[in-house]
Amino acid sequence: MGSSATDDKATSDKATANGPPAPAPAPATKATANGPPASPKFPIASWDVQYIIQQSNGPFLFQQSPWKLLCRDLRYTASTFWQLPDIFLPLSDTGGDIRLTGIIAQVLMLVISLVLAVLIVLGALGVAPLLLVLAVLATVVFVRVASALQGASTRQSKADVPSAVNADKEKWLFVNGICTTGSGAQSNVDRLQTLFHRPVTAVLNRSLGMLFDLGECILQRDYRLITQDIRVGYFALRDAVLDPKLERVVLIGHSQGGIIVTAMIDQLLAEFPHHVLKKVEIYTFASAANHICDPSGGTPDSPPPFGHIEHFANQGDWVSQFGVLGHAPLPPGDTPNIIAEEEKDGEVATFPMTDGEFAGRIFERLNHTGHLLNSHYNSILDNPVVRKYSRLATYLDGGNPVP
Template sequence: MPRMRLTRRDPSSTPLPYTASPLLLLCRDILLFVKYAWTLPGILLPLRLGRTTPLDELYPSWRSLVSFSAQVFLTISQVLFLISIPFTIILLLPAVWIFAYIFAGIAINFAICMLVLNGPERVLVSRVPVPSRPEHEHERWFFINGVANSKFWLQNNIDQLSYSFGRKITAIHNRTAGLVFDLIECLIQRGFAYATGDVRRAYVLLKQELLNPDCHKVVIILHSQGGIEGSLVIDWLLDELPQDLLTKLEVYTFGNAANHFNNPRQSSFCQPVTRSIRHIEHYANYGDAVSHLGVLHFTYVPNRYLGSLFIRPGTGHMMNQHYLDTMFTLGSDLRVLESNPFMDMEVDVKRVDLSVEHDGHRDMTLLPVPDREVRSLGLDQGQNKSPQILRVKDFSRLWQYRNGGSPDVIHRQ
């Protein structure tokens, strides 16, 4: 695979500010979708059908097949439904009939989604038994899912996260309305900064825990459209809460579809420079279309997308099957293996912003080098000593949480 490059683009091609006209943002998003259409197969590929586990999205279980079949049916029916609407106008049908037809189509779609895919629960909790540890008692972990995610798949997401990090995970269900309608919702959320019900629920839960004096750390993991919703929640939290409470928050995203990710400086006089949220990390597959529409497209814009970016030279967008399985690989004992190809990759740091360093943490873009053309990044230790080989795991804070670990405990040691 050729080495990847994220280069700073011509100023004339700089994306519109996320505060620009919603209609202009909507048009730009549509053009962006066309531009990166070549990456669409990378959403589902590789299928890895022969190596899936029961927690993977495409594992051939009965409930997984029901979810997948329902999404295929909804995708086809939604495309036909949207195409048919202009014809009702061309045929000069009475306005009452047209509205009744649209209402009936949306109502039937909603009923199918509620009965087959979503269910009544808006908040789910992982079912994995985790060992009780004193350092975990004051932590709260949350997850917001991406598009087309049924309740069954979401439960598998948080169960795998719980196995990976040894904590109870609470999920705010970003309910699916079918793939096509979910994508339309993404465009509305990004362009109009529209907060849907799950955004508002997530805001309430996170704010409640950040204000809770017994809670010392709040971790939120976001996937796909969940990144859009998480960015809106963070905007609200930055407006509402004092800085000392925001330092309890940590954010980790996978295949982030947001068009911005704010994290302002605490003070213009503070040296070294500190940010309101101390730790933000983004993980992206280079061949993932959603990442190209979000984090990979906007990360080069100054002060637009804060946080360290870890890029894996692979494809796939599904949370368990393409991200957790490749970056936090579980062994047969359902514990994260101490080694996997991504975390063991040597890295080529293409951009390091020293102005945001705090307690040894820096925002940076990490590009793994699979062909080993770049053997290491120098931390020169003397003329007679070879440079230290740096790997992805040396920079990833989330990696230190595997199997119930804690980077804060490691730091104190």
């Protein structure tokens, strides 16, 4: 989940019967870095996941049937649905994500989609065969009209901020989350441009209301359906990778956008040699995906293909538990790195390394709920630990990381 209204090593063979396992809570330790101390209420736990190439079960996409993945996700949802309200909490400053027009649009689309779904089910059961035909036609019209009203499939950020040095040699792409319309995606990329001082292109993950959006998430996550937004995003990403003038390609996904980003990078790995992908960096917030591929031979001679991968999650965010935190947990007995108060200037923390199929560095904000991008996730970049150890944070205010 993102703006406008609201948004949205554990692989399938390691998941629990009720879905992705929740990470064990870590002690609240005050963190420090080059700046004021972070609030002891919300320390950052961090660890690295190295993508492991399965020797026996094969690639993640072919390990289990989509039906098994779907059943696992439904079991997890049924056992944890009471946590869903936490995706909106805390309510402070949610004006950046929740607007009256967005609420009205989402309520209307939800009502329409529920009516259409009931009519389709009744028609399919043979109650009224003609009703099925009319309901399907009405659904097609609804999808066409709702999509058209949300505008172009991509849009450019419009924030009035100075551009970072060499911003013309970079391409930043963003994919929004569930229940986000065109205006919400515009708000997201405007905020990202304000933070990083780079133009950001939004790949619009159009919303058709909560019911249809959740159905699309299932099809994309468990059935690997390549939807229009995935195709549009991939063409934009592919063009950026092929552009010789670009030295850096940054791909950001939020919520359902994490699922879409996953599909896009899976295709990159299928199409491009690894050395071409080094300029691609991947960052997700509250990713709802169940894997992130970044294969390597595990040796210096065979490094991972992508330049960098990071994921940000709130411990109490249901979507993060369903996605990144559920599929990239620490092995039993390991302790996540929490930068201690006594860390001295010049010291560099080490991070636990685990093997899994959700590659990248994980930054988990403990004791914190919330799923909305502007309201609940932009602030994680202000944490001193994140400022010190996150590559994405080095881009703030137009900065540039050391290559």
